[in-house]
Amino acid sequence: MNPSASGWINKHFSHLQHTVLDKKFNNKQYYLKLQETGFIYAHSTKTLTYTDTSPINFTLEELTKINLFDALAFVYFSEKKEATKKQFIEDTVEFYQLLENESIWKIKLSFFKAKPEDTLEKIIQHRIQINESYIQKNFSHLITNALLFVDVLAFKEYLTKQKHPKNYLIELESLITNVVILAFQKKTIKDKYENLVLKLLESSLRYHKIQPQPKKFEQLNFKNFTNHFETKYILDLASITIYSDEEIEKQEYAFIEKLGNQLGFTTTEVDKNITRMLQFLNAHKNEISYFNYSNSIQHFYKNTNRMVRVLIMRNKKRLLKEIFESKELVILLSKSTHKDLSESEKHKVKEQLLDICKTVPSLAIFILPGGSVLLPILIKFIPQLLPSAFNENRVEKN
Structure with a gap:
């Protein structure tokens, strides 16, 4: 619902x-x-x-x-x-x-x-x-x-x-x-x-x-x-x-x-x-x-962070399907979990994620003017959705 x-x-x-x-x-x-x-x-x-x-x-x-x-x-x-x-x-x-x-x-x-x-x-x-x-x-x-x-x-x-x-x-x-x-x-x-x-x-x-x-x-x-x-x-x-x-x-x-x-x-x-x-x-x-209204930048980030997380979780299945259909993006995301990407690779990740957002109507906010500001938050949450095999450095909690 x-x-x-x-x-x-x-x-x-x-x-x-x-x-x-x-x-x-x-x-x-x-x-x-x-x-x-x-x-x-x-x-x-x-x-x-x-x-x-x-x-x-x-x-x-x-x-x-x-x-x-x-x-x-x-x-x-x-x-x-x-x-x-x-x-x-x-x-x-x-x-x-x-x-x-x-x-x-x-x-x-x-x-x-x-x-x-x-x-x-x-x-x-x-x-x-x-x-x-x-x-x-x-x-x-x-x-x-x-x-x-x-x-x-x-x-x-x-x-x-x-x-x-x-x-x-x-x-x-x-x-x-x-x-x-x-x-x-x-x-x-x-x-x-x-x-x-x-x-x-x-x-x-x-x-x-x-x-x-x-x-x-x-x-x-x-x-x-x-x-x-x-x-x-x-x-x-x-x-x-x-x-x-x-x-x-x-x-x-x-x-x-x-x-x-x-x-x-x-x-x-x-x-x-x-x-x-x-x-x-x-x-x-x-x-x-x-x-809480004194630190407007902090609250803007908190509210945006929450909004992006809601959008991602609601569209999790569709988002992952689109990601796995993009072989190059999968490779870059896998690489990013244990090694820093180059500037050109980061640019490719952003471009391909924006293309994916175009195919998921609920994520259209990312392709609107100014939507690129939200991309770092989107990228931040993507690894949490991927299988644990993507992250060689992940520490399992007991």
């Missing part, structure tokens, strides 16, 4: 049914599992439907697509237990069509005329992207929409109350931005992260713009957000906000505790929630974009 190719929803759905929908999770269980994927924290590191898959098989963007689709399906089938896949897809497209009419960020609606599955795939692709180029200029690798779970909350509201979720979304986004700004105000030292995270937040908003003067905590209205998904999500966003500088001060913790109590959580529950967040961030901090 390739989430970047057309038709992935139909291929994915049976797996979703088996691994998630048939498990009959309640809301608390599902949210906890979704939290562990990183989707709640705006950085998906895995999915619930493909937990045993190698990390290289999906990109961040693809993991985010799967998690958004799965979360929408979970709330839908929790509400409509006897519904079919066809009804789910059609109702989800209708829901997004309603939202798009009210969004402050307009897109072309031509894809709403396609088949429901194709339409939903395009909608999800659009939804996971941020709205402005500002973030892309500040990060050299992919940033996905930081507030995607808001879609899930609005979908749940729409299904439960059967009315347009516009007012709900405006109120929810307003509350979220207020809470995040108030969390930042608890910091003793204001730093680069505040502006950065606020820009990321602002770029993810769809129905509300950040107001210059936030309300005081006592003025915030939480009474319309009482279900577990809503309260946990608001608490999680505030928690990750105060940790953006990688430490939690006394007054910041006091704010989170106060917020948690206001949302109906005990102090013990708040502590456990912070612990889960810290466990996730400590395990994945080096991958998360809003903690």
Whole structure:
């Protein structure tokens, strides 16, 4: 299943049914599992439907697509237990069509005329992207929409109350931005992260713009957000906000505790929630974009390295077949494993690899203008695919 190719929803759905929908999770269980994927924290590191898959098989963007689709399906089938896949897809497209009419960020609606599955795939692709180029200029690798779970909350509201979720979304986004700004105000030292995270937040908003003067905590209205998904999500966003500088001060913790109590959580529950967040961030901090943006060259290389590896592994069989049909390339690659190639030989390897890339559609990126920059990364991974006989110097691990 390739989430970047057309038709992935139909291929994915049976797996979703088996691994998630048939498990009959309640809301608390599902949210906890979704939290562990990183989707709640705006950085998906895995999915619930493909937990045993190698990390290289999906990109961040693809993991985010799967998690958004799965979360929408979970709330839908929790509400409509006897519904079919066809009804789910059609109702989800209708829901997004309603939202798009009210969004402050307009897109072309031509894809709403396609088949429901194709339409939903395009909608999800659009939804996971941020709205402005500002973030892309500040990060050299992919940033996905930081507030995607808001879609899930609005979908749940729409299904439960059967009315347009516009007012709900405006109120929810307003509350979220207020809470995040108030969390930042608890910091003793204001730093680069505040502006950065606020820009990321602002770029993810769809129905509300950040107001210059936030309300005081006592003025915030939480009474319309009482279900577990809503309260946990608001608490999680505030928690990750105060940790953006990688430490939690006394007054910041006091704010989170106060917020948690206001949302109906005990102090013990708040502590456990912070612990889960810290466990996730400590395990994945080096991958998360809003903690890593100072060294743009390093992150460009890391992201490109990952992208090339994904492309190679997905096209492994076809790539190896093409390589072995080129006798001269096989000889040069074999030689390169135990001896340095001359400049002319290196040039031949690059030329012949580019010719091979022309025959594998998914590798067309290498023959585009500037694609030659990726060739060293492609060449780096080729030896890992070849039989061990190619490398006389390889040390076998016990």
